[in-house]
Amino acid sequence: xxxxxxxxxxxxxxxxxxxxxxxxxxxxxxxxxxxxxxxxxxxxxxxxxxxxxxxxxxxxxxxxxxxxxxxxxxxxxxxxxxxxxxxxxxxxxxxxxxxxxxxxxxxxxxxxxxxxxxxxxxxxxxxxxxxxxxxxxxxxxxxxxxxxxxxxxxxxxxxxxxxxxxxxxxxxxxxxxxxxxxxxxxxxxxxxxxxxxxxxxxxxxxxxxxxxxxxxxxxxxxxxxxxxxxxxxxxxxxxxxxxxxxxxxxxxxxxxxxxxxxxxxxxxxxxxxxxx
Numbered sequence: 370x371x372x373x374x375x376x377x378x379x380x381x382x383x384x385x386x387x388x389x390x391x392x393x394x395x396x397x398x399x400x401x402x403x404x405x406x407x408x409x410x411x412x413x414x415x416x417x418x419x420x421x422x423x424x425x426x427x428x429x430x431x432x433x434x435x436x437x438x439x440x441x442x443x444x445x446x447x448x449x450x451x452x453x454x455x456x457x458x459x460x461x462x463x464x465x466x467x468x469x470x471x472x473x474x475x476x477x478x479x480x481x482x483x484x485x486x487x488x489x490x491x492x493x494x495x496x497x498x499x500x501x502x503x504x505x506x507x508x509x510x511x512x513x514x515x516x517x518x519x520x521x522x523x524x525x526x527x528x529x530x531x532x533x534x535x536x537x538x539x540x541x542x543x544x545x546x547x548x549x550x551x552x553x554x555x556x557x558x559x560x561x562x563x564x565x566x567x568x569x570x571x572x573x574x575x576x577x578x579x580x581x582x583x584x585x586x587x588x589x590x591x592x593x594x595x596x597x598x599x600x601x602x603x604x605x606x607x608x609x610x611x612x613x614x615x616x617x618x619x620x621x622x623x624x625x626x627x628x629x630x631x632x633x634x635x636x637x638x639x640x641x642x643x644x645x
Contacts, residue, residue: 399588406581410614413573414566414622421466422459429455468561471568474575475557479549487545491536495529570623578615 408416430452437447459466484492533542561568589596601607 395591396588399584399591403581403584403588406577406579406584409573409577410581410618411577411621412625413577413618414569414626417467417569417573418460418463421463421470422456425459425466426452426456429458464562464565467565467568467572468558470572471561472554472557474572475560476550476554479553480546483545483549487539488533491533491539492529495532566626567623569626570619573622574615574618577618578611582611582614 413420430448433448433451434444436442436451437444440447533539536542586602589600590598
């Protein structure tokens with residue numbers, strides 16, 4: 370699938386769930402997403418503790434429904450309690466969550482690089498027999514017209530795993546996969562724990578760039594599709610511009626999150642300074 374066809378597929382999916390009279394909601398939603406990405410580019414590192422704590426509060430609150438069923442307690446109070454617990458745990462163990470998040474990101478990047486360099490051809494050959502060229506979809510086992518269940522997806526993943534393990538042009542697939550996953554995850558965890566400020570800046574710049582430019586990309590395809598169609602996302606100029614924005618955001622976020630400590634040291638080192 371051409372990467373330039375991705376916006377059309379995403380917009381078609383959105384339009385299926387939005388009525389024709391409420392098309393403005395699409396613009397509003399993408400505008401809010403772009404704004405959140407811009408905020409991450411500018412202040413993402415400083416807002417990281419609140420962002421991680423809020424995400425954990427939401428996840429804990431969602432799990433509160435299952436806790437309420439298991440303990441036979443009222444749903445709303447249980448969701449509130451679990452949400453508050455998740456919020457407190459997010460703030461209390463922020464550096465640990467930051468390390469785990471960096472670990473997951475580094476592992477994803479390493480496996481994506483491995484997949485793009487080694488697994489692209491085998492996966493293309495595997496999916497070619499199950500590819501719907503008209504709808505640009507990979508069909509999973511199951512009855513026609515029905516959504517694949519979790520069991521169907523897990524069975525398909527097992528088949529892909531067995532297929533890649535049997536390929537002669539993918540030597541030692543399982544050993545290589547787990548070695549890359551384990552080593553990159555460990556490296557990301559150590560990096561996140563030892564360099565929290567730089568980690569916050571990297572995550573803020575990366576997530577902000579992806580969200581901001583992704584929303585602008587979709588917004589351009591919605592408002593001016595004829596103009597957006599002329600933009601080649603795979604162009605080195607596009608990626609170069611995004612890289613410049615990423616570097617600027619990284620440096621700004623790192624400086625911003627380090628500024629209070631630097632200012633405090635300067636005040637303490639000043640002659641005749643009175644401790645606060």
